[in-house]
Amino acid sequence: MNTAQANTVLLTADGTPLKVSLARAQRRSKIIAFSMVAPLLIFITIAFLVPITDMLLLSGNNEIVQRILPKTVEVLQSWDETSGELPDEIVFAAMVDDIKKAKAAREHTKIGQRLNYESSGFSSLFRKAGRKVKKIKKPPYKEALIKSDKRWGKIETWQVVKQFSGQFTDGYYLAAIDFKRNPSTGNIDSLPSKDSIYLKLFLRTMLLSTLITFLTFIIGFPISYLLATIPTRISNTLIIFVLLPFWTSLLVRTTSWIALLQQEGVINDFLILVGLIGEDGRLAMIHNATGTVVAMTHILLPFMILPMFSVMKTIPPSFMRAAISLGAHPWRAFWRIYFPNTVAGIGAGSILVFIIAIGYYITPALVGGSSGTFISNRIAYHISQSLNWGLGSALGVILLGIVLAFFVLYDRIVGIDNMKLG
Amino acid sequence: MKNFMRAMMAGAVMAVIGFAGQAMATELVVVSWGGAYTASQQGAYHAPYMKKNPGIKIINDDSAGTAVAKLRAMAQAGNVTWDLIDVVAADAMRLCDEGLVEVINHDSDLAAAPDGTPASKDFGDLIVSECFVPQIVYSTTFGYRTDKVSKPMTSICDVFDTNTFPGKRSLQKSPLGNMEWALICDGVAPAKIYDVLGTSAGADRALAKLDSIKSDVVWWTAGAQTPQLLADGEVVVGSTYNGRLFSLIAEEKQPVAMLWDWQVFDLDGWVVPKGTKNKAEVMKFLKFATDTQRLADQSKFISYGPARASSAPLVGKHGKLGIDMAPHMPTDPNNAKTTILTNYEFWADNKDDLDAKFNAWLLK
Incomplete structure (x- = not known):
């Protein structure tokens, strides 16, 4: 059998070898398959890969200094910064020349802004230099530049x-x-604790996101169980109540929490009415971490309920009946038989909620005050307000790294194959 | 049948002409802040200009809040779709620094005052950047609930006095303004605040003063938050832009009064993005929209002071309420007894640093 296969080439009806003919047919279907996914591939590349690569590059890019101050950077290499002496005349001459060129291209302030991130005062130093250098026409440049500032x-x-x-x-x-x-x-020093921001924010973002994920699980599990076990006719109506808030604008939901939770709000008024708290004891439930946790738990709840619901739907009720008929206490039957079957849904819901929560910024910005804001609020600030895109990108890359790390961790513990969205 | 065909033909021809007419109209995309502010510009500048120039259609885009980042992204992508942008002075300086907006020749590009004073003199010191055409003077200042205080608040330091005026305060989640006020109330001479604030010890001193009210502060990020918090009774006193407080007091009739002491003046105005496809048209519009009468007209709709000296005497009554606008202007002599003019150069240098310190302090 083996020798026969090796020696004779199988031919199709038209005389071409079967292998070639097969490959041709497969190639055609591959091209068709590829052209069908091509739009998606192009979309993902443009909308996902390119921006992320761009962010990665931006977070480490520093070519601006060499581009705007080319001569200065070159001659500065021979200066020993630990000597305790100022650079030579040649460096000052190069700097004056570079600033003159940068001024003509209106770029001297860009370099000032870049270096201002590292040391306050560079912004005005270069802006002022841009105004003064045109008067410096002949050596000694050193004295002239120092005289200008x-x-x-x-x-x-x-x-x-x-x-x-x-x-x-x-x-x-x-x-x-x-x-x-x-x-x-050139040493790397850590900032004093009173000036540190980002590590604290990263930690807080993760802690609060974990808490929110846990709360959505605690609240969502009974709801999903109810929806999955009652007759379809009723559950279809009830699921509207899950989806309706989901379809409501995020801003509407967030601001309605403000109306409910604020100190002169509905909940505080009610508590005073029933006498649980006094007029002076109004609870501060918004503009702090509590506000963020409450509002985000509500907003992210559907992301937990829907995957759990769809997984619970597939668990046959006969499993529980069988366990109980074999003598298990209903609680034990639930814990040993039903619950393990829902893990795939819990895993999917948790990872969805956690990853969405960790990057949230609108809700924390509106109801978070100072103790309930997330790292994403700082990223948004650096991208749209301070325009320090380098720092914003670096924070974004770290956040992306954290999300990926959690994903890998999840894969190790639960296994990503076990995740079910429905 | 013949008549019917003729009617059809006429209809088709009209439709074609209509489309052609639309295509010929130049559309200018003007970016501003939305809400009452854009409405005031629509009333004072856009509507009269479109009436005079039927070929021009002005389209409002309300994304001024994120304009700096968006313009930077547009310029990097090489496709600028905006023609004129309304920004605060600090942002105008940054955009000018980055070379993203056109340099303006204030005397040749803008209209002179009615008495012939060149525009550069008429705007005076308010031209803080060579790319910037000032439009209004606004201030960040305080409003307080008249029904929740034992006596009227008259001094900025009343904000820091939680014994006499208990209750929450709303402050902007930014070092700007707050740090200056903290230093003034900590006994620093107003003329010296930026010297003190520029040192590390000075920044700590300002934060220590803010520490004394930290647990009573609600931090705002959008200008509309303080008016809402005041109306709900969530805060006793809060800072925001003076125009917002004006509409809360005069239009919505809330029991709120102004606390003008040490209001922080800032400027808002126009910049022309580099790469606009309608440069010639937009410059014509800019000349119209920033002349003496137009700037004065804007104050009919909103209580921000016109940036031209020659506009001040022309400020009249509110367009709908009919009340005299002059006493509600931040620049009115009675309101402007004590003021801080934002020090742009100082903040350009120190914003990153002080902002980091301020946020670290918030986290403590």
Whole structure:
């Protein structure tokens, strides 16, 4: 059999070898299959891969310094920043020349802004230099530049320029985890605890997201159980109550929580009416972490209920009946038979809620006050307000890393194959 | 049948002409803040201009709040779809620094005052950037609930006095303004605040003062929040833009009064994005919209002070309520006894640093 196959080539009716003919047919169907997914592939590339790559590049990109101050960066290399002396005349001459060119291209303020992230004052230093350099026409440039602003006569100024003159920088990542590079020594120092922001925010984001995920599970499990076990006719009506808030605008839901939870709000008024609290004891339930947790639990609840519901729907009721008829206490039957079958839905719901929660920013911004804001609020701030896109990107990359880490962890513990969305 | 065909033909021809007419109209996309503010611009600038120039159609885009980031992204993508943008002065300076907006020649591009004073003199010091055409002077200041205080609030330091005026306060979630007020109430001479604030110890001092009311503060991020919080009785006193407080007091008749002491002046105005497809048309509109009469007209709709000196005497009555607008202007002598003019150069240098400190303090 083996020898026969090796020696004779199987031919199709028209005489071409079967192998070739098969490959041709397969290639055609592959091309068709590929062209059908091509739009999706292109969409994912444009809407997902390109921006993420862009973000990764932006978080470490520092070419601006070399581009705007090319000569200065070159001649600064030979200056020993630890010598305790100012750079030579040649460096000052290069700086004056670079600023003149940058001024003509209206770029001198961009470099000021970049270096201002590392050391306050560079913004005005370069803006002022842009106004003054045109008067500096002949050497000695050193004296003239220092005369225009005495900060040029400080060693630290030049140390910062040299320290951050590389093509790439880790400055944004260091800032994103509350560290800073000391310009004179090059050492990485951690910020004092009173000035640290981002590590605390990352930690808070994860803790509150975990709490929200847990709460949606506690509230969502009985609801899903009810929906999955009652007759379809009733459950179809009830599921509208789950979906209706889901279809309501996020802002509407968030602001209605403000009306409910605020100190002069419905819940506080009710508690005073029934005498549980006094007029002076109105509870602060909004503009703090409580507000964020309550509002986000409500908003994310459908993401927990729907996967759990669809998984519970597939568990035959006969399982429980069998367990009980074999002598198990109903609670034991539930715990040993029913619950393990729902794990796939719980896993899917939890990971959905957790990952959505960790990147949420509108609701925390509106109801979070100062103790209930998330890391995403800082990212949004740096992208749209302060325009420090490098730092915003670095924070985004770290957040992406955390989400991926959780995903891998989940895969190890529960197994991603066990996840069921329905 | 013949008549019917003729009617059809006529209809088709008219339709074609109609479309052609529409296609010929130049559409100018003007980005502003939305709400009452855009309405005031619509009333004072857009509507009269479109009436005079039937070929121009002005389209409002309400995304000024995120305009800086969006314009930067548009410029990077090489497709600028906006023609004119309303921004605060600090953002105008940043956009100008980044080379994203056109440099304006204030004397040749803008109308002179009726008495012939060139525009650069008429706007004076308010031209804080060579790309910026000032439009209004607004202020960030306080309003307080008259029914929830034992006596009228008259000093900015009353905000920090939780014994005499107990209750919550709403402040902007930003170091701007708050740090200046904290230092003034901590005894720093107003002329010296930016010198003090520029040092690390000064920033700590301001935060220590804010610490004394931290547990009573509701932090706002959108200008509409304080009016709502005041109306709900959630806060006793809160800061926001003066125009918002005006509509709360005069239009919605809430029991709220102004606390003008040490109001922080800021400017808002126009920038022309680089890469606009209608530069010539938009410059014509800009010249019209920033002349003396037009700036004065805007104050019929909203209580922000016109940026031209020559417009001030022309400020009249509110368009609907008929009340005299001058006493509600932040620039009115009675209201402007004590003021802080935002120090743009200082904040350009120190915003990143102070903002980080401020946010770290919030987290404590």
